[in-house]
Amino acid sequence: MMADTPLTAAQNAYLFLLMAEAREVSNSELQQRYGISITGVDSAALVDNKLATVRKDRSLLHELTDDGWAEAKKIMAGGYVKPSGASPASATLHAVLAALHRYMQRSQSSAADIFAATTPPTPTSATTKPKSSSRKPKAGEPVNVQARIRNAYKRLRRDPIIWVGLAELRADLDYISTPDVDQALQQLLEKKKIRLIPEENQKTITSADQDAAIVVSGEPKHLIAFGA
Secondary structure, eight states: OOOOSSHHHHHHHHHHHHHHOOOOHHHHHHHHHHHHOOOOOHHHHHHHSSEEEEEEEESSSEOOOOHHHHHHHHHHOOOOOTTTOOOOOHHHHHHHHHHHHHHHHHHTTHHHHHOOOOOOOOOOOOSSOOSSSSOOOOOOOOOOOOHHHHHHHHHHHTTTTTOEEEEHHHTTTTSSSSHHHHHHHHHHTTTEEEOOOOOOGGGOOOHHHHHHHHEEEEEOOEEEEEEE
């Protein structure tokens, strides 16, 4: 999906920053790590174009949507179109990303292979309770299930193996109902965002694997990978 309104140079940069982080990230963390925040018209442009989601906690938190990933990959693959407010840094960023795209083509890698989710900073306070690997939403908070699946996959994947068990994925997303996860997986499959395959070694399949499987064309699929 192409952005309805052309993004400025700054908004393009934020788009790629969120792709590099590959998870929900707060403005306080961005400020601490990079000295920047996604606010005002820049935040609104990403959200209005359905390229990112935003929610308010102690600070604003943004996360790239599937459309955001698609837009970022489209920009990487396309020729450089000078955006509003562009500086030499904007052209340099595009040149680096274009080179990365060429590498992805040569190595037959996907964006999900390259941009694995970063690790949130560990709380330093001794009284802070450790967070689970998958942040559970507050009551009534809208959940982008497809994005949660993508990020859970990136957390669970162990290089160089690209396949993650659906049982493991569902366990990480146990706060999302099984029908909602099933629906999101079917949508990702229809959009060719994921691949699903059966476990070849039938002797290793557990009851949890059987329960977690998605049936496609009458065949249970036990493993998931992102990328066509």
